[in-house]
Amino acid sequence: MAKTKTINKIKDSGSDRVFGIVNGTILTIFTLLVLYPIYFILSASISDPTYVNLGETFLFPKGINFLGYEKLLEYPTILRGFANSVLYTVSGVCIQMFTCVTCAFALSRKELPGRRWLNGFFVLTMYIGGGLVPSYILYRDLHILNTIWVIILPTALSVYNMIVCRSFFMSNISEELFEATKIDGGSYTTFFIKVVLPLSKAILAVLVLYHALAHWNNYTSALYYLRDSRKYPLQMVLKGLTASLSSDVQDMGMDAKAIADKIKAEQAVRYAIIIIGSIPVFLMYPFVQKYFVKGVMVGSVKG
Amino acid sequence: MAVLMLALALTGCNGGGNAGDDGGFSVLIPAESPDKPDGLYQKSLERLQSLTDVPITWEYMSDVDGASVLKMQIASGEFPEVYIGGIFQPSDISQFAANEIIIPIEDYINEKDTPNIYKLYQERPAIKAASVAPDGHIYTLPGLKEDMASYLENIMYINKVWLDKLGLDIPKTLDDLKVVLKAFKEQDPNGNGQADEIPLTFNLASSSDYPEVLLSSWGLSTKYGTWDSWLTVQDGEVKFAPVLDEWKEMIAYYRDLYAEGLLDMEAFTQTGEQYNAKKGASVSKIGVHWSNANAMANSDEYIAIEPLSADGKIKPAWRIHPGYIGTKDFMVIFKNCRNPKEALKWADKFYEIDNSIQNAFGEAAENSTLSKVGDNFVWNELPEGEVVSSYMYSCVLTSGMPCFLPEEVYGSEKFPFLPGQEEKKAVYEMYKPYLDDEVWPRPYYAVEEANRLSELTTDIFSLVETKRAKWITGAEDLESGWEQYKADIKRMGGDEMLSIYQGAYDRYQAGMPK
Incomplete structure (x- = not known):
């Protein structure tokens, strides 16, 4: 008996080990696949563009230089765009988080009158939008065109994220907690601030990330609704820069060497643009990461 | 586009907000930024204002995806009065003309008010022929840069x-x-x-x-x-x-x-x-x-x-690239322009040689592509790593300004060749006997x-x-x-x-x- 058991045990742990190795290998390959493009861009941004295009920077950067970054930082509009983007993202996310979480909390309470109707109303806006021209006319008549408000107000509530948040509240914040709060003499506000929010750090972190990403990458509303280039966010500045880079540099019988150099420099700038544009996102992930792991699984009601 | 035009029909055209008639007109230019470095923009605006006695109101828009932004504004009933710049396609012009939101200009072109355009049409019938829209009217003002060697694309x-x-x-x-x-x-x-x-x-x-x-x-x-x-x-x-x-x-x-x-x-x-x-x-x-x-x-x-x-x-x-005929759509006048006649009299001055050179290659200044010495232009030393053909885009008000630079001006005392331009000219001479004399002219x-x-x-x-x-x-x-x-x-x-x-x-x- 004992013998068989031992054999079984060894067998089990053997298959566990195999599973671990296979699992680890697959995940490692997958991670590398995801990381490689980022690594490639990074290495391309500090390599000589000629080698990049000949495919010689497959593994390591070659002809290392920082020409792309130097050129890029020479544009005075970059820093201003960066500052604008930070402003839009921070203020936009504050507004969005406030509307999103409060709205989700209210809709997660079953005793809310007209809850079904309200839910339907919110979902409806996900299917039907005004369209570009009517939106433009609306913002114009609201006199928010060409101001910060046209960037952050129209997206003040993301219905999709609100629904995600509401579902989280409904499935993770148990009714007993609310009863406990009530017994202790707490109101809805106390419950929301003292109980719900601290228990929802994980979803809050994820939502901040979602909202911030959307704001950081937002380009169209700046394109259509901002006229003053001093208010452009980074993405718009970068887009303008790439457009001006690709304009025909060769159209007058010009010094051939100079043109070849110019084309080279512009390719370097293009890679640098991608890196500069994504730095804040890279920086944000590690901070949010710990909430992905923590939080969700930690229950508050035992048994 | 169909959606935009439908919206246009729905919203009706209430025109741009221009308060009162001061005898002038407003001009929209797709300029990247009015606060570009070095004050070149201000200089351009001053030069252009000096060409007319009536006041000009300047409006800016981004030149990034400019056409789609402007078309959206037009669909929402917001028109500029005069638009200058090269972002519209001929098909846009046809569309605007069909919706009657831009006005035909041929009636304003005559020897007295617009002598330069009048002369241009006489001397260069090809650009006049190219400018005539399918409905028989002319809606746009052209730009001509007859640097023939630059149209040798291959x-x-x-x-x-x-x-x-x-x-x-x-x-x-x-x-x-x-x-x-x-x-x-x-x-x-x-x-x-x-x-x-x-x-x-x-x-x-x-x-x-x-x-x-x-x-x-x-x-x-x-x-x-x-x-x-x-x-x-x-x-x-x-x-x-x-x-x-x-x-x-x-x-x-x-x-x-x-x-x-x-x-x-x-x-x-x-x-x-x-x-x-x-x-x-x-x-x-x-x-x-x-x-x-x-x-x-x-x-x-x-x-x-x-x-x-x-x-x-x-x-x-x-x-040879048909661009030598000229580019036909660098300026249009929208229907709510208060003084189209003044606008065209003003635009006529663009075709004078000094204005043409500065419209096309950069405002004459020390920190620009070229400077003016006496009556003549000279090319400036550029910042390191820059070439004229791209640097000039930051030295002009906007690319796509009406101008007329006849072939003989290039390489003249007034407007000398750039380094390298002469070599290209030599190559052009070599290809000249072989150039196809029937080029597809990219008509309307x-x-x-x-x-x-x-x-x-x-x-x-x-x-x-x-x-x-x-x-x-x-x-x-x-x-x-x-x-x-x-x-x-x-x-x-x-x-x-x-x-x-x-x-x-x-x-x-x-x-x-x-």
Whole structure:
């Protein structure tokens, strides 16, 4: 008996080990696949563009230089765009988080009158939008065109994220907690601030990330609704820069060497643009990461 | 666009907000930024304001995706009064005209009020003919830069060092070329011991290095794409080059090169960047290519050669970009303009030579592309790493300003050549005898014509491209597939497509003096 058991045990742990190795290998390959493009861009941004295009920077950067970054930082509009983007993202996310979480909390309470109707109303806006021209006319008549408000107000509530948040509240914040709060003499506000929010750090972190990403990458509303280039966010500045880079540099019988150099420099700038544009996102992930792991699984009601 | 126009109908046109009539007008320019460095913009605005006595109100918009932004504003009922800049397509102009939101200007053009435009129309009937919209009116003011050498988009370059090393002559015919390419491939002319030479390559993504250039050897000139649609004109008749026998012969020639490894294996798959990297390699790799400038890492190894003849008897017909006729749509006047007459009197001054030069190449100033010394212009030393052809975009108010720079001005005392421009001019002289005198002029289409064309050409063009690649690489047999291919294009509406093009061309020709 004992013998068989031992054999079984060894067998089990053997298959566990195999599973671990296979699992680890697959995940490692997958991670590398995801990381490689980022690594490639990074290495391309500090390599000589000629080698990049000949495919010689497959593994390591070659002809290392920082020409792309130097050129890029020479544009005075970059820093201003960066500052604008930070402003839009921070203020936009504050507004969005406030509307999103409060709205989700209210809709997660079953005793809310007209809850079904309200839910339907919110979902409806996900299917039907005004369209570009009517939106433009609306913002114009609201006199928010060409101001910060046209960037952050129209997206003040993301219905999709609100629904995600509401579902989280409904499935993770148990009714007993609310009863406990009530017994202790707490109101809805106390419950929301003292109980719900601290228990929802994980979803809050994820939502901040979602909202911030959307704001950081937002380009169209700046394109259509901002006229003053001093208010452009980074993405718009970068887009303008790439457009001006690709304009025909060769159209007058010009010094051939100079043109070849110019084309080279512009390719370097293009890679640098991608890196500069994504730095804040890279920086944000590690901070949010710990909430992905923590939080969700930690229950508050035992048994 | 249809959506936008529907919205236009729904919202009605209440016009831009212009308060009262001060005798002036407002001008919208797609300028990246009014606070660009160095005060050049301010200088431009001051110069332009000084051309008229009435006050001008300036409005700006981004030049990034400018056309779609402006079209959205127009659809929401917000018009500029006068618009200057090069972001509209001819199809936009046709659309605006059909909706009557821009006004015809021909009635304002006369000897007294607008002497320069009047004279321009007399001296350059081609640009007047090109400016006439399908409804018979003129809505736009043109820009003309007659730097003829810059419209030579393709120049055939060959590696002279390799030729000399292998003791070969400059090829004159396509057969000669093949011999040369073979030697390039087999005899290691770059001397690095590797067979890494690419005898011939082209770039499908480029506006100058495309494969159809070789069709010139059979006496036809054409170009792919939205504007030129592989059309070629012979004695007033518009033809679709990809169904002509010459096209078949060209494909067969490429196919043979490809089979022998003389054509770049990556020719159909490479990106523009990869192509440029090949040209930029420190040890020359490319034997023959055609570009609009000798932009190579080892450009001194390459020389321009005359067009080749298919068989030694046919006279090559080299293509020149129709831009030399002028670009027709650099300024339009919208219907709510308070003083169109004043606006045109003002714009007329753009065609004076000093204004033209500054409109097109940069405001005269120390930190600009050029300065003015006395009556003449001189080119400035540029910041390091800059070239005039791109730096000038930050020195002009906006690219696409009306101007008239006649051919004789270039290289004159008033407006000297840039370094390199003279060399290009010499190459141009070499190609001049071969230039095709019937160029597809990119005429106007009526709205319904443009819509129909975009339906028809989508499928036809993709068939042409697919077959071209398959035949050349040998994936399909050219001989057995050719008749079927011609029949397919006919079935897909090839004749209708051609008749629309012919109609547009005939309208253009009707405006030309006999």
